[in-house]
Amino acid sequence: MQIDHCEFCAVLERREKVIFEDEATFAFEDPDAKSAQAHLLLCPKEHLESASALDPRHIPLLRRLEANAIRVMDELQAAGRAPAGPLRLGYHLPPLTTVHHLHLHCFLLPFRSPVKDQVYYGHCLHPTSSIIKSILTPRL
Numbered sequence: 001m002q003i004d005h006c007e008f009c010a011v012l013e014r015r016e017k018v019i020f021e022d023e024a025t026f027a028f029e030d031p032d033a034k035s036a037q038a039h040l041l042l043c044p045k046e047h048l049e050s051a052s053a054l055d056p057r058h059i060p061l062l063r064r065l066e067a068n069a070i071r072v073m074d075e076l077q078a079a080g081r082a083p084a085g086p087l088r089l090g091y092h093l094p095p096l097t098t099v100h101h102l103h104l105h106c107f108l109l110p111f112r113s114p115v116k117d118q119v120y121y122g123h124c125l126h127p128t129s130s131i132i133k134s135i136l137t138p139r140l
Contacts, residue, residue, distance in 0.1 A: 008043050008101035020072045025065055027072050030105075038082040038108035042069045048102040051091045051131045059132055062104075066128045069106035077108075085109055090125030104128070 011017050012026050020027040024046070030039040042065045048054065054062070069089055076082040088107045092098075105125060 006047060006101050007099050008041070008103060009047055012043070012045060020068065020075075022064075022068065024061060025068050027068060027106075035113065036088075036107040036109060036111050037085055038073065038076065038106075040069060040072060040076075040106040042066075042072070042104040042106060044102055049100050050094050050097050050102055051126065051134075052094055054102075054131070054135055056135055059135060062128050062131060065104045069104055073106055073108060082108055088125065090127050091131055092124060093126060096124050 011028055015021075017028040018026050019029060019040075025042055025044055027040050027042045030041050044061055044065065048058070066089060070087065073082065073087060077084055086109045088105075088109055090105055091103070092105075
């Protein structure tokens with residue numbers, strides 16, 4: 001289900017920025033790509049508000065988003081559209097989400113700003129493994 005006022009649902013609907021798509025996910029380059037050597041966003045086609053709204057049935061989707069992020073970046077590097085380098089992948093959790101559609105950040109390091117590296121995309125970026133762990137941890 002797509003939401004009319006969601007920026008990322010609109011990207012999927014217009015497909016003008018989409019660089020990868022499968023039956024459940026899509027990817028596009030972040031317009032704020034100046035933050036790192038390259039910056040992709042991987043999203044589910046289904047509108048999900050954030051990583052905080054997930055449950056165990058979403059674990060395969062999280063794994064797929066991560067696998068596709070690595071695959072797309074590898075393809076960009078192989079095509080010469082991105083330099084070789086290490087990746088950082090992760091999700092922001094509310095209240096640090098600026099777009100309320102689940103999305104996985106995929107950065108090609110290094111970051112261009114030490115502030116973004118240490119704070120916003122460092123300590124505040126949660127890897128897929130920690131999101132899965134939080135889903136599997138019973139809530140009181």
